[in-house]
Amino acid sequence: MTQTDPGKTAEEKAQSRQETKQALKGFGRKKQNLIPILQKVQGRLGYLPREAMTEIAEYLNIPDIDVYGVVTFYNQFRLTPPGRHSVRVCLGTACHMKGGYITLDAWKRRLDINPGETTTDREFDMDTVACVGCCTKAPVTVVDNKPEGKVEPTRVDGILLAFEQEREVKDKEESESS
Amino acid sequence: MKSVSLSIDGKKITAKEGTKILRAALENDIYIANLCAIKDKAEPNAACRLCFVEIEGEEEPVTACTREATDGMVVNTRGERALELARTGFELLMASHPVDCANCPANGVCELQKIAKHIGGKLKTKRFRQLLRELPIDDSNPLFTYDPNKCVLCGRCVWVCRQRKETALLGFAHRGFKRVVTTFAGEPIGAERCLDCSACVEVCPTRALAFKGGEKGLGYRGWVV
Numbered sequence: 001m002t003q004t005d006p007g008k009t010a011e012e013k014a015q016s017r018q019e020t021k022q023a024l025k026g027f028g029r030k031k032q033n034l035i036p037i038l039q040k041v042q043g044r045l046g047y048l049p050r051e052a053m054t055e056i057a058e059y060l061n062i063p064d065i066d067v068y069g070v071v072t073f074y075n076q077f078r079l080t081p082p083g084r085h086s087v088r089v090c091l092g093t094a095c096h097m098k099g100g101y102i103t104l105d106a107w108k109r110r111l112d113i114n115p116g117e118t119t120t121d122r123e124f125d126m127d128t129v130a131c132v133g134c135c136t137k138a139p140v141t142v143v144d145n146k147p148e149g150k151v152e153p154t155r156v157d158g159i160l161l162a163f164e165q166e167r168e169v170k171d172k173e174e175s176e177s178s
Numbered sequence: 179m180k181s182v183s184l185s186i187d188g189k190k191i192t193a194k195e196g197t198k199i200l201r202a203a204l205e206n207d208i209y210i211a212n213l214c215a216i217k218d219k220a221e222p223n224a225a226c227r228l229c230f231v232e233i234e235g236e237e238e239p240v241t242a243c244t245r246e247a248t249d250g251m252v253v254n255t256r257g258e259r260a261l262e263l264a265r266t267g268f269e270l271l272m273a274s275h276p277v278d279c280a281n282c283p284a285n286g287v288c289e290l291q292k293i294a295k296h297i298g299g300k301l302k303t304k305r306f307r308q309l310l311r312e313l314p315i316d317d318s319n320p321l322f323t324y325d326p327n328k329c330v331l332c333g334r335c336v337w338v339c340r341q342r343k344e345t346a347l348l349g350f351a352h353r354g355f356k357r358v359v360t361t362f363a364g365e366p367i368g369a370e371r372c373l374d375c376s377a378c379v380e381v382c383p384t385r386a387l388a389f390k391g392g393e394k395g396l397g398y399r400g401w402v403v
Contacts, residue, residue, distance in 0.1 A: 053362075063340070065346060065347065065351070065362045068351055068362050068363060073352065
């Protein structure tokens, strides 16, 4: 997966850089601080944009590829901004046996993104997880921290439909109140 | 500095104290299969798992790149237990390596072919299911191409890239099967930051990094950096 930040304005980039600089305060310039720094910066920005990674590399005086290497190594770090809703497709042993990959394919097809990415409207981000501990409900997908059981492709459509209706209701209320 | 004398495959050799078995052997014209060794690097990468040898008096084979030669040591590089481990390691590497030698610029000068012959391993593994990575080839650099599918992740290019530049361009990213030698954010290698020193190409054992122009084996300098 390559770092992509399409449509990010120069202003937004400068802001990410500024936020990163703020977050770096208080950290020593030793490279063993890399992971705590990455955690703090992601805590502020929600993800690790390119500008943040170059800023951190410069601060610690290490090659930027090494920052990128650590960020791509750990599942905890993300290269794309989080969506409003998070989708975590379980591919643990039980979910694998119960067709977790078919569920994943359904999510990929419906959201039109790959694991680790965010939809262009920033409504959903999707990723895979190894096991969430409720194997009796396999195949499981955790949607906004709520584990959904028996997520077959039709259930994927159902979950998305519910979000769509929720949004429609909200839009209606907003237009009525204004 | 003190020196130690040891025997490798029956040949008596002397080496400086602290020298690793692999280096002692290679410097005395005894070949031990290896992909990741770098002569000038003090700490071995120990990444390829191919340089297994047997030491008299020890139960298990050891990697020759990590074990220091000691006085009176008797090393056998052709022991069946050591070669069996090397073959397994080699076949695992080959399980994700596209084998199309006839159309590969490395054909005839490829380290993988040399090692297969030396340890009696197979280029096309039948024991393991073949799983190819199918990554795009980067031909953005004017001097060389980079085909990550042929890469065995030995780390030689990564190391050498760091010796000649202030900030390195090449490094490792991702994890497990997706691990790859790449640049920051996976940018094309030919973007303005590469100094075109092509040192990485010269140390690549599989021609994953290969000079354009297709001259066979051009530039490969093995483990001697």
